[in-house]
Amino acid sequence: MGLVLKNGRLLNLETGEREALEILIVGESIAEVAEQIDAADHETIDLNGNLILPGFLDMHVHLRQPGFEAKETIETGTAAAARGGFTTVACMPNTRPVLDSPELIRYVYEKTAQEGSCTVLPYGAITKGELGEELTDIAGLKAAGVIGITDDGVGVQSSSLMREAMRTAAALDLPVVIHSEDEDLAKDGCMNEGVVSKRLGLPGIPGLAESAMIARDILLAEDTGAHLHVCHISDAASVELVRHAKSRGLKVTTEVTPHHLLLTEAIIDQTDASDANMKVNPPIRTEKDRLACLQGLLDGTIDMVATDHAPHTEEEKQRPFQTAPFGFVGLEIAFPLLYTELVQTGHLPLHELVKKFTVNPAQVFKLDRGSLTVGKVADLTVVDLDTERTITGEELKTKGRNTPFMGKTVQGWSVLTINQGRITYQGK
Structure with a gap:
């Protein structure tokens, strides 16, 4: 039957x-x-x-479990994924405890088998506790089934530690997935640094905080032979760095979110920063940056769409803009948003958009997905x-309602x- x-x-x-x-x-x-x-x-x-389309893949989601079940659980997050057409998601390790051990990776797989509505592929942390001080047992994490390693939520600030991580990952054929943020440049910023942040009197995060870290890690990837995957690219200079790396044949890939393709910092200006549902990291940037991301998606510099689905409680997002947490939800609305705003407007053919959700992420992460053929x-x-x-x-x-859409x-x-x-x- x-x-x-x-x-x-x-x-x-x-x-x-x-x-x-x-x-x-x-x-x-x-x-x-x-x-x-x-x-x-x-x-x-x-x-x-x-x-009929292949099931979508989202290689960047926050399912929040273990530790932050008030925000999301594997059960609710994968139910949201299924409603959005996703059949595979990759979950980030910045839970509590951090997914930095084989035991915790196995926990995610076991919980998904019990309660999940899609395939969940966990990332393992690069450093223990995501503290940027000591590498995890990367070989043990791979044996437990991680799809890659990342300290998403924070960038690995130590160049020597990241170089060591890349050497190990290259030997194990594991992607190194980076949250590109130079903390010394980003400091305590809460939105894009520029005209709007100055007008509102809010500390800004410059695009340079992203692009400088990407430049460093591209050089480290070239030195070590690692596959570098750049999370949630948002800055025009960052897109150009990835384009140049690809032109030189380096193993560098990247993703972009719907919000960085569709929005600019003007949405914060319009609310006078009274609505923290407009707050995300990396921040919504300028029209120049948005257009650079769109062009990168169109010309293949950017390989895939990822939501960076990051649910928070309503109470958290009701805090003042400067102290509220970063993040948007996106699993259920990503495809409708981009179909409406990119395909319906003639920017991108439907089948090319679908590839960014299916074939491309499957190929980048070497997954046998994204095809509707016999067998x-x-x-x-x-x-x-x-x-x-x-x-x-x-x-x-x-569980989250934190979206500007x-x-x-x-x-x-x-x-x-x-x-x-x-x-x-x-x-x-």
Whole structure:
């Protein structure tokens, strides 16, 4: 007994064509893709002409468990992922305790098996406790199943320690995933350093705090042969540094968030910094930076979209702007936002956007995902491109409500998500 998906259109990720094809799922795998499948012995779902896509991958999320369950849990975070069309997410290690030991990595896998609605691939910390002082047992973390190593949330400030980490990671074929921030330059900043921060009298974080760290780590990656992956790129100079590194054949990849593609620091100016739901790190920057990120996505400098899904409690985000925590939620709204703002406006063909959510992250992190061919794991999402819906807190599966996009009307909502042959989300 299997599951047949009927009356859907399969998006060809090479040509952009939408093909009327049916899919048979048996167990965890795709058993058949054809114009017509005999469904006599199978359960069927009518897709009402909606678009069938590979399941999305988000290589940068914060599931908050263990330690910050008031913000999010593996259960709620993966439910949000499934609603957003994601079948695989990679979770960051800045939990409490930090994911810096094989035992804690195994905990994430065990908790996901019990309560998860998608595949969760944990990162391990580069340094113990993310304190930047002593390397973790990187080989032990790999054996436990980490997808890469990172001290996301803080940058590794010691160049010699990062060089040692990269040497080890290169020998183990593990990506080094960096939160690019020179703390001496960033200091106690709470938004982008520039005209708006000066007008509001708030301490700023210069783009140089990001680009200087990226420049250092590109040189270290060249020296060690490590695969360097740059998180949530936001600065024009940073994009150019990655572009140059790639032109020289270095193993450097990067991601960008929807908010850095769509917003500028003007959203903070408009609220006079009264709404900490506009506060994120790296900060929303200038129009020049936004356009550089968009161009990087269009020309392939930026490999993928990642949400940096970072839920916080309402009480935390009600604090004054300068003391409230950084972060936006994004798993449930990332694809609709970018479909509406990039595809519908003609900036990017649909199939190219979908690659940034599927094929590209799978290739960068060497995952057997992102394809809807026979024999592959049945990870897919079905998207309604036509129905407009407004982003509201009541519908979100995540515990967080901290997003600057609340109240925005968008198209491109997932209506069915299947992870390893199991229906994990079915909506309207």
